[in-house]
Amino acid sequence: EVQLVESGGGLVKPGGSLRLSCAASGFTFSNYIMSWVRQAPGKGLEWVSSTSSSSSYIYYADSVKGRFTISRDNAKNSLYLQMNSLRAEDTAVYYCARGGYCTGTICPMDVWGQGTTVTVSS
Amino acid sequence: EIVLTQSPATLSLSPGERATLSCRASQSVSSYLAWYQQKPGQAPRLLIYDASNRATGIPTRFSGSGSGTDFTLTISSLEPEDFAVYYCQHRSNWPITFGQGTRLEIK
Numbered sequence: 001e002v003q004l005v006e007s008g009g010g011l012v013k014p015g016g017s018l019r020l021s022c023a024a025s026g027f028t029f030s031n032y033i034m035s036w037v038r039q040a041p042g043k044g045l046e047w048v049s050s051t052s053s054s055s056s057y058i059y060y061a062d063s064v065k066g067r068f069t070i071s072r073d074n075a076k077n078s079l080y081l082q083m084n085s086l087r088a089e090d091t092a093v094y095y096c097a098r099g100g101y102c103t104g105t106i107c108p109m110d111v112w113g114q115g116t117t118v119t120v121s122s
Numbered sequence: 123e124i125v126l127t128q129s130p131a132t133l134s135l136s137p138g139e140r141a142t143l144s145c146r147a148s149q150s151v152s153s154y155l156a157w158y159q160q161k162p163g164q165a166p167r168l169l170i171y172d173a174s175n176r177a178t179g180i181p182t183r184f185s186g187s188g189s190g191t192d193f194t195l196t197i198s199s200l201e202p203e204d205f206a207v208y209y210c211q212h213r214s215n216w217p218i219t220f221g222q223g224t225r226l227e228i229k
Contacts, residue, residue, distance in 0.1 A: 044209065044221070045158075045160075045166060045209055045220040050218070059217070061217050095165055100168070100171075100177075101175070104213075106154075106215070106216070106218060107213065108168055108213060109158075109166075109211075110177060110178075112165035112166055112167070114165055115165055
């Protein structure tokens with residue numbers, strides 16, 4: 001079964017750091033573009049970051065650039081998001097998602113994890 | 123950044139009725155538009171990619187159309203499980219953006 005499982009969320013104070021993980025199974029992880037997407041409470045979806053299969057290209061939303069770092073370990077079938085200098089507005093459910101049906105460098109997201117909740121509050 | 127505007131914000135219909143949801147892009151995204159369904163407490167699910175292609179396992183009552191800046195998601199005959207929030211998303215260039223969502227509710 002194709003599956004993504006996020007972990008690492010929690011409560012953190014403003015200015016703090018957190019590292020999210022996403023464990024992939026059921027597919028050849030190293031072949032796929034992977035992304036993080038977040039959803040603030042009661043709000044819509046916001047793309048955060050994406051990395052190509054070999055990490056040769058990485059992109060970030062302006063809202064997190066310079067504070068968040070996406071990375072992957074293809075040997076461990078895992079995707080990560082290091083989040084530093086966290087702000088209250090980073091409070092959200094964070095989803096990892098696989099890029100499927102690819103015909104270029106940006107792909108629709110065809111498999112999603114269940115999400116992990118990050119709360120930034122003092 | 124490409125802005126995607128979805129309309130209406132809320133659509134109230136009954137099971138068996140036809141639903142038509144709209145997504146308009148601030149500039150052309152060619153056919154690089156996807157539709158997702160999200161139910162409360164669940165992750166989004168890909169329905170349609172590249173404007174008109176159904177993802178694996180998606181029922182045929184879901185269809186997508188459009189190109190350039192105007193796109194439509196149509197649900198031909200609503201089933202009870204179709205009442206959810208729907209988002210459009212482009213993959214034309216970076217940054218990826220999503221529409222603000224259309225809530226499809228039972229009338």
